Amino acid sequence: MSDPIVYGFPRSTYVNIVRLILTHKDVAYSFHDLEPVMGKAEHLALHPFNRVPVLRHGDFTVYETSAIASYVDEAFAGPSLTPKDVRLRARMNQWISAVNSYYYPYMIYHVSHERLVFPELGIASDENVVAHALPKIETGLAVIERELSHGEDYLLGADLTLADFFMLPSTFSFSLTEEGRAMYPRFPAFCRWRERMENLATTRKLRAMLPPRAPIAHAREWATSHRPRYGTAA
Numbered sequence: 292m293s294d295p296i297v298y299g300f301p302r303s304t305y306v307n308i309v310r311l312i313l314t315h316k317d318v319a320y321s322f323h324d325l326e327p328v329m330g331k332a333e334h335l336a337l338h339p340f341n342r343v344p345v346l347r348h349g350d351f352t353v354y355e356t357s358a359i360a361s362y363v364d365e366a367f368a369g370p371s372l373t374p375k376d377v378r379l380r381a382r383m384n385q386w387i388s389a390v391n392s393y394y395y396p397y398m399i400y401h402v403s404h405e406r407l408v409f410p411e412l413g414i415a416s417d418e419n420v421v422a423h424a425l426p427k428i429e430t431g432l433a434v435i436e437r438e439l440s441h442g443e444d445y446l447l448g449a450d451l452t453l454a455d456f457f458m459l460p461s462t463f464s465f466s467l468t469e470e471g472r473a474m475y476p477r478f479p480a481f482c483r484w485r486e487r488m489e490n491l492a493t494t495r496k497l498r499a500m501l502p503p504r505a506p507i508a509h510a511r512e513w514a515t516s517h518r519p520r521y522g523t524a525a
């Protein structure tokens with residue numbers, strides 16, 4: 292069967308989760324940049340909810356990152372990133388759901404968009420959106436800190452799993468914001484985990500493949516289509 296194709300745009304957090312997993316398993320794949328057609332018919336034919344990533348493998352196409360991640364982990368050889376133990380697997384899925392529900396929305400959708408993505412397009416940050424997210428991010432970091440406080444290397448203990456690769460891209464983008472830089476040193480076990488993850492051969496290899504960070508052109512749409520709105524920060 293032909294090599295899988297990942298569809299997305301290069302700076303997408305979720306796309307990079309999939310690319311990390313493929314890279315870690317040493318699966319040859321190609322990347323198809325959808326940036327010029329995001330939201331257009333060509334994109335919506337692949338992903339009816341107007342998001343990325345999408346994976347195509349032969350005649351099989353699948354979207355939603357958790358579905359893609361499980362498919363890649365099961366369909367290809369290379370180190371398994373899913374624990375065999377049923378409770379550890381439940382714990383891994385708990386982390387993945389937490390990334391989808393709390394870490395990604397507040398670190399990326401709120402702070403990273405307001406501090407990086409919109410200003411790069413000349414759109415001013417909305418301070419209310421940032422202010423709303425910060426306490427929630429602190430809660431998230433405290434949860435990771437507690438889990439890692441007994442010297443574990445990875446979120447589930449000694450073994451690297453899909454949970455670590457789900458967490459990495461959100462925590463990377465948030466590290467590029469002033470709020471991330473101010474907050475992270477208060478969570479030393481989390482910082483050690485981040486250093487370990489950022490220095491994995493997998494992470495280095497993917498980062499070396501990515502193009503230089505450039506503004507996300509289609510994100511101009513987000514300012515009206517799906518930007519969070521909150522009242523004045525107290």
Ligand SMILES: N[C@@H](CCC(=O)N[C@@H](CS)C(=O)NCC(=O)O)C(=O)O
Nearest residue numbers: 303304305341342343344355356357
């Ligand atoms: N539930 C989706 C979320 C994917 C998602 O939000 N992707 C973002 C990029 S990180 C996206 O497609 N944004 C494009 C847009 O909002 O126009 C998944 O798990 O794959």
